[in-house]
Each structure stands twice: as C-alpha cells, then as structure tokens.
Amino acid sequence: MALLEIRDLRVEVAGKEILRGISLDVEAGKVHAILGPNGSGKSTLSHVIAGRPGYDVTGGGVRFDGLDLLEMKADERARKGVFLAFQYPVEIPGVTTTTFLRHALNARRREHGEPELDAMEFVKVMRRKTKELGITDDLLKRPVNVGFSGGEKKRNEILQMAILEPRLAVLDETDSGLDIDALKVVSDGINALRSAYRGVLLITHYQRLLDYVVPDRVHVLAHGRIVKSGGKELALELEETGYAEFLDSAAA
Amino acid sequence: MKAKTRGLTPFLARLDGVVDAGQPDWAVALRRSGLTVYREEGLPHPKIEAWKYTRLDGLTRTAFEADVAAPGGLTVPDGRVAGMTEAHRLVFVNGRHNPELSDDNLADNGIEIATLGAPEAAPGWVTERIGRVLDLDGMPLAALNAALWRDGAAIKVADGAQLQKPLHLIFLAAASTPAMFQARHLLIAGRGSRATVIESHVGQEGAPTFSNSVMEVVLEDAAVLDHAKLVDEATHSFHIAATALSLGQGARYNGFVLTLGGRLVRNETRVHLAAEGAECRLGGAYVAAGDAVVDNTVFVDHASPGAASRVTFKGVIDDTARGVFQGKTLVRPQAQKTDGHQIHKALLLSPGAEIDAKPELEIYADDVKCGHGATAAQLDEDMVFYFLARGIPEASARRLLVEAFLGDVVGEIESPEIADAMSSALARRLAEIRADHGA
Numbered sequence: 001m002a003l004l005e006i007r008d009l010r011v012e013v014a015g016k017e018i019l020r021g022i023s024l025d026v027e028a029g030k031v032h033a034i035l036g037p038n039g040s041g042k043s044t045l046s047h048v049i050a051g052r053p054g055y056d057v058t059g060g061g062v063r064f065d066g067l068d069l070l071e072m073k074a075d076e077r078a079r080k081g082v083f084l085a086f087q088y089p090v091e092i093p094g095v096t097t098t099t100f101l102r103h104a105l106n107a108r109r110r111e112h113g114e115p116e117l118d119a120m121e122f123v124k125v126m127r128r129k130t131k132e133l134g135i136t137d138d139l140l141k142r143p144v145n146v147g148f149s150g151g152e153k154k155r156n157e158i159l160q161m162a163i164l165e166p167r168l169a170v171l172d173e174t175d176s177g178l179d180i181d182a183l184k185v186v187s188d189g190i191n192a193l194r195s196a197y198r199g200v201l202l203i204t205h206y207q208r209l210l211d212y213v214v215p216d217r218v219h220v221l222a223h224g225r226i227v228k229s230g231g232k233e234l235a236l237e238l239e240e241t242g243y244a245e246f247l248d249s250a251a252a
Numbered sequence: 253m254k255a256k257t258r259g260l261t262p263f264l265a266r267l268d269g270v271v272d273a274g275q276p277d278w279a280v281a282l283r284r285s286g287l288t289v290y291r292e293e294g295l296p297h298p299k300i301e302a303w304k305y306t307r308l309d310g311l312t313r314t315a316f317e318a319d320v321a322a323p324g325g326l327t328v329p330d331g332r333v334a335g336m337t338e339a340h341r342l343v344f345v346n347g348r349h350n351p352e353l354s355d356d357n358l359a360d361n362g363i364e365i366a367t368l369g370a371p372e373a374a375p376g377w378v379t380e381r382i383g384r385v386l387d388l389d390g391m392p393l394a395a396l397n398a399a400l401w402r403d404g405a406a407i408k409v410a411d412g413a414q415l416q417k418p419l420h421l422i423f424l425a426a427a428s429t430p431a432m433f434q435a436r437h438l439l440i441a442g443r444g445s446r447a448t449v450i451e452s453h454v455g456q457e458g459a460p461t462f463s464n465s466v467m468e469v470v471l472e473d474a475a476v477l478d479h480a481k482l483v484d485e486a487t488h489s490f491h492i493a494a495t496a497l498s499l500g501q502g503a504r505y506n507g508f509v510l511t512l513g514g515r516l517v518r519n520e521t522r523v524h525l526a527a528e529g530a531e532c533r534l535g536g537a538y539v540a541a542g543d544a545v546v547d548n549t550v551f552v553d554h555a556s557p558g559a560a561s562r563v564t565f566k567g568v569i570d571d572t573a574r575g576v577f578q579g580k581t582l583v584r585p586q587a588q589k590t591d592g593h594q595i596h597k598a599l600l601l602s603p604g605a606e607i608d609a610k611p612e613l614e615i616y617a618d619d620v621k622c623g624h625g626a627t628a629a630q631l632d633e634d635m636v637f638y639f640l641a642r643g644i645p646e647a648s649a650r651r652l653l654v655e656a657f658l659g660d661v662v663g664e665i666e667s668p669e670i671a672d673a674m675s676s677a678l679a680r681r682l683a684e685i686r687a688d689h690g691a
Contacts, residue, residue: 075643
C-alpha cells in the first residue's frame with residue numbers, strides 16, 4: 001500500500017472540470033514530481049490533497065496511509081501528517097512565526113498523544129531545526145511572512161515542514177519566483193528532509209528544481225490528466241521538447 | 253399611531269426633592285443644572301444625532317430602583333478586574349463607596365482622596381472644580397447623573413507628585429432586583445504630576461443594573477496621566493459613562509478603554525485640549541457578542557494651537573452584536589498646527605454582526621495635520637486556511653487571528669503594567685468566545 005493513493009480523481013471548480021481522472025501512488029521514501037504547464041490542474045491537485053474549500057470532488061478518491069483523506073477536514077489531515085508548502089504563503093500580521101508554529105506543532109502532538117511543548121521547549125526545537133537546515137532564525141520573531149521576500153517565504157515553508165515532520169509533503173511550485181541562490185537554499189532544505197519515512201510530491205512548472213532535487217518518478221500533467229510518467233530522465237526530455245506535444249495530444 | 257419616542261422622560265419622578273435635602277450650595281447647584289437639562293432634553297432617542305445608533309428603549313422597560321443593596325458576602329472578583337497587583341484599591345459597590353473592600357490606607361505621597369457620599373464634607377478642591385469640566389448641554393444622561401449622584405471618588409494628585417503605585421478604582425455591580433446608580437467622580441492631576449489610574453467596572457450576573465456615571469478629569473499644565481478603563485458588566489446590564497477631560501499646557505493624557513461585557517455599554521469621552529502643546533492619546537478595544545451594543549463616542553476639541561490627539565479604537569463583533577463608533581475631531585480657528593488623527597477598525601465575526609462607524613472632522617484652522625478613517629472587515633479565509641493547513645484547529649485559528657487584530661492597539665499602550673492588565677483581560681474574554689462557538 002502506497003502512502004498516498006489517488007484513484008481516478010475528478011474535481012470541479014465552480015462547475016468546471018479541472019482534474020479529469022487522475023491516478024497516482026506516492027510511496028514513503030520516494031519523491032514524485034508533477035510537471036505541467038499553467039492551467040493543467042497542478043495547484044488544484046495540491047489544494048484538494050490539503051483540503052482547501054471550494055473544490056468539488058465529483059469522482060474517484062484519495063487515500064492517505066489507508067485512510068479516506070477526503071473525509072477529513074484540512075486541519076485533521078495536517079495533524080495526521082499531510083503538509084502543503086504553499087505557492088503563495090499567506091501573511092499573518094500580529095502572529096509571530098514562533099507562536100504560529102508552536103500552535104501547529106502542539107496540535108500535532110496532541111493528536112498523537114504526545115505532551116505539548118511549552119514556549120521554552122519549543123524554542124529549543126526551533127533552534128535545532130534551523131541549525132540542521134542551515135537557515136538563520138531571524139524570521140522567527142517576525143509576524144508570519146509579513147514583509148518577507150519571496151525567498152524568505154519559501155524558506156519559511158521549508159522550516160515549517162522540518163518542524164512538523166509530515167509523512168507526506170506536497171510542495172506547490174516552491175521554486176517559483178526564486179533566484180538561483182534562494183532556489184539552492186530551498187532545494188537543500190527539501191533534500192535534507194528526504195527520508196524513508198516521508199513521501200514527497202513536488203509540483204512545478206519548471207524542470208530546473210529537479211536539477212537540485214532529483215525525483216524518483218516524474219509525471220506530466222496536462223488538461224487535468226497525467227499524460228506521461230517515467231523516471232528522472234523524463235524531466236530532461238521535457239527540458240528539450242517542452243510541453244507542446246502533450247498539450248496537443250491531450251487536447252485532441 | 254406608533255409608540256411615542258420623543259419627549260420620553262423616565263426617571264423624572266426621582267428628580268423630585270433631590271435639591272432640597274439640606275445639602276451644601278455646590279451640590280444643590282450641580283443638581284439644579286442637571287435637572288434643568290434633563291427635564292428639557294429627556295432620555296435620548298434615535299432622532300438625536302449623538303444617539304442615532306444606540307437606542308435606550310431597553311432602559312425604560314426595566315423598573316430600576318436606586319439604592320439597591322448588593323447580596324451579602326460580595327468580594328472583589330480578582331479574575332475579572334484589571335490585574336493590577338501593586339495598586340491601591342478604592343472600591344464602590346452599586347455606586348456607593350465600600351470601605352470594607354477598599355484598602356485601609358490609600359495615602360500615598362502626593363495624593364488626596366475623598367469620597368462624595370457626604371457632600372458637606374467635600375474638600376474645597378472638589379467644590380471648586382466639580383461640574384466645571386463637563387458641559388451638560390446635549391448630554392442628558394450626564395445631566396441625570398448631575399441631578400441624582402449619591403457618591404463618587406474625588407482624587408487630587410499634588411503638583412509635581414510622581415505616584416509610586418497606581419490607583420485602582422473598582423466598581424462592582426451586583427443586585428437581585430434591577431438597580432440603578434449614578435456615581436460622580438473628579439480627578440485632578442496637578443501641575444507636572446504623574447499618575448496612573450485604572451478603573452474596573454465589573455458586574456455580577458443577576459438582576460440587570462444601570463450604571464450612569466460621570467468622571468471629570470483635569471490635567472493641569474505638564475501633568476501626565478495614564479488612565480485605563482475596563483468594562484465587564486453582566487450580560488443584561490447597562491453601562492453609560494461620560495468621561496470629560498480638560499488638558500492644560502503641555503499636559504499628556506494616555507487613555508485606554510477596554511469593553512468586554514454588558515448589554516449596552518456607551519463610553520463617551522470628551523476631550524478639551526485647552527492649552528498649547530497638550531497631547532491626548534486615546535486607545536480602545538472591545539469585544540461585543542450575543543446581542544450586546546458597545547458604543548464608543550469620542551469628541552476631541554482642539555481649542556489651542558499645537559496640540560495633538562490620537563484616537564484609535566478596534567472592535568471585534570460576533571453573533572448579532574453591534575458596535576458603534578462616533579469620533580469627532582473639532583479644530584477651532586485658533587488651533588493652528590493641530591495634529592489630530594482618529595481611526596476605528598472593526599472585525600465582524602458573524603453575518604449578524606453590525607458596525608455603525610461615524611468618523612468626523614470639523615476643521616476651521618488652515619495649518620493642520622488631520623486624518624480619520626474607519627474600516628470593517630471579516631476574518632480573511634486565506635489566513636484561516638493557512639492555519640488549518642498546519643493542523644491548527646479552526647477555533648484556535650480564529651481566536652489567534654482575533655487576538656492579533658486587537659493586539660496592536662493594546663500594544664500601543666505606553667504603560668507596561670496597563671498593557672499587561674488589558675491584554676490578559678482581553679485574552680480571557682476571547683477564550684470565552686471560543687468556548688461559546690463550541691469548536
């Protein structure tokens with residue numbers, strides 16, 4: 001049984017079908033990349049997995065660790081170990097990153113029957129994680145994402161992932177808007193978090209992220225369907241040819 | 253014909269005989285002035301602009317009585333009054349000074365305290381100043397207070413005195429039959445003095461109470477006063493209060509009003525910036541839930557050049573509650589170089605919640621910096637989802653966002669001890685809201 005099992009998933013947004021029958025397995029310990037042009041349904045897939053409201057599942061299903069994921073509310077999914085790294089991380093004025101993450105981690109610990117961490121204990125956990133990831137902790141005292149640069153916001157997503165230790169990480173265009181230095185920092189973070197225990201779904205428009213985070217499997221999404229799957233060499237192939245052939249064949 | 257609302261003058265019968273009880277001249281004069289205005293204006297109704305958004309119908313449906321005794325064994329609810337551990341306490345119960353619950357020794361270097369239950373014993377500084385700060389015209393409920401007051405606190409901080417401990421005025425309301433009381437207070441901060449005064453108005457659940465109070469505050473030249481007011485009345489109770497301030501040259505007033513409970517609460521603050529360089533900072537926060545109405549009405553009168561005012565209120569409104577904010581800044585022709593700003597921001601938590609905000613600027617001087625604004629918003633669902641996506645339950649997410657919304661106005665409080673007391677009172681109240689929603 002794979003960690004994440006998507007079967008013939010069909011999703012509509014405001015009456016329009018965006019995902020038109022997707023099937024995909026992500027195993028623990030593996031990194032799957034989903035590549036696709038704009039409008040192919042990449043973000044819809046990540047949002048449906050995370051449980052964002054506004055998406056109507058009209059067919060198929062998603063199981064996570066054997067559980068019916070679609071039956072769970074977004075916060076419950078997260079506590080069970082699903083993590084979405086946002087394409088556009090949200091700014092939360094008035095709530096520091098430390099406070100936000102402490103609530104998140106303690107919610108997860110409660111769910112798993114572990115004692116909550118007090119402020120002091122939590123700071124220790126954060127210090128350790130920032131050190132492991134080689135990121136500075138200057139962001140932690142500031143309100144969540146407020147006034148952060150694009151790179152800082154993505155770095156913050158990776159830090160959150162490191163602290164919450166999800167079983168499934170869905171990274172939605174985490175590479176978008178990053179310069180090469182920021183991309184390296186973020187990629188190093190993702191690589192540091194690869195583990196036999198964790199499945200990763202990398203969703204991206206560009207292949208360049210895959211130069212840094214080498215996937216086990218690559219899937220091409222076009223017009224709401226997975227039109228081709230293969231090994232990491234598929235990404236290189238796409239770099240040469242672009243999406244044109246898939247757009248034509250999928251539309252036909 | 254529709255029910256008559258104009259000219260409604262309840263409580264009139266109580267006015268008979270209040271001025272001929274053998275009282276000193278100053279008390280008789282104050283009562284007469286109140287009687288005249290109240291008889292003329294009556295209970296405010298929605299056709300009066302200043303009361304357009306806050307109806308007092310509910311007041312007239314309850315038979316409030318004066319001098320209702322509180323149930324025996326009443327104590328100060330330490331978990332609900334402002335958390336000022338190092339403060340002198342002066343306690344009033346149902347509008348009357350209660351020596352048993354008050355600290356024995358309120359004497360501090362440089363402060364004089366009197367209570368007004370025995371008007372004939374009032375010191376000269378009370379009789380000379382009381383009734384001189386607040387103009388009763390257009391203030392019928394303050395006029396009713398002027399006519400009917402029975403007790404109150406009078407405080408004088410000596411010139412140049414720096415009070416070591418804050419003074420905590422605690423007003424408890426507790427009754428088993430509907431009770432009304434009209435306390436009257438006077439606070440004088442002498443030249444160059446510095447003091448901290450906190451009021452806690454806390455009601456115990458039971459029969460409804462109607463507190464109609466007036467506080468006159470004088471800041472003499474270069475005085476600095478940190479003043480906070482916490483209102484947490486019982487669910488069915490009414491709290492109407494007028495605070496009138498007069499600031500001398502270079503005086504600085506840092507005020508904060510936090511409203512957490514009561515069926516109808518109106519905090520009306522009238523600020524007279526009477527001399528050059530006076531500065532008034534007035535902040536406020538409120539949580540209105542159930543079918544409560546919370547009204548903050550602020551009038552700032554820039555009557556002198558070079559004075560500054562900052563009025564910042566924020567409210568969170570849930571259920572079918574209503575918030576009212578009326579802020580007016582008047583800049584008179586002589587008040588050049590005025591720096592006057594006011595803002596109100598409301599966060600509406602439910603579809604039935606309502607805010608009526610009316611910011612006004614009236615400017616007759618040409619070299620001024622003034623601004624005003626009002627916003628109303630709901631919680632941002634993208635923000636809520638970001639919390640959910642990290643596993644934080646929805647109720648906690650909403651509470652954290654609400655705390656964050658109110659947090660900045662509390663964070664602007666200059667005095668750290670007042671800021672601490674206000675933020676912990678607020679956190680306690682917001683935890684209750686979360687519980688009510690059952691999530």
